[in-house]
Amino acid sequence: MSLVAGLDPAETAPLPPAPPKQRAFRQAWRIAMTRPGVFVLGMSLYGLFSGIQLIPGLIQRQIFDTLGGRHPAGLNVWSLIGLWFAAQVAPLAAFWFANWVFSIFSTLSRVMVRTDMLGWLMFARGPRKPRGTAGEVLSRFRDD
Numbered sequence: 001m002s003l004v005a006g007l008d009p010a011e012t013a014p015l016p017p018a019p020p021k022q023r024a025f026r027q028a029w030r031i032a033m034t035r036p037g038v039f040v041l042g043m044s045l046y047g048l049f050s051g052i053q054l055i056p057g058l059i060q061r062q063i064f065d066t067l068g069g070r071h072p073a074g075l076n077v078w079s080l081i082g083l084w085f086a087a088q089v090a091p092l093a094a095f096w097f098a099n100w101v102f103s104i105f106s107t108l109s110r111v112m113v114r115t116d117m118l119g120w121l122m123f124a125r126g127p128r129k130p131r132g133t134a135g136e137v138l139s140r141f142r143d144d
Contacts, residue, residue: 014126031109038105045098052094055087114141 032039063080118141121128130137 031112034112035105035108038101038108042098042101042105045094045101049091049094049098052087052091055090056084059084059087117141 059080062075063077063084066075066077066080121130130140132140
């Protein structure tokens, strides 16, 4: 503030109200709901990956039941071995695809949070000074 020029409106403007107290789960839910389709797809793929682990055991049981003589009509040993192989490969594909979707979602979420933080610093009304040194601020933008 200068004694000659008078009061600067940016220095005398009241600060905006503080944001409401945020909880971690509520904030995570808000971030997830910015892109609900990607979030639901990623969670569904992780659920598929977790549930698909049961299938190879069920197929192995059928294989050994067939080899032991107690087998239902329609499936032979070779079709069960093919199903068992597919059940072994399916979790790998689901896990790879789930990781890919999650990396996209987490990158987009980090970009959104960084954009909001930088927008708050650059374009909010009134003076904004981040706490800490320049290195700490840079680490906060990069790592938090």
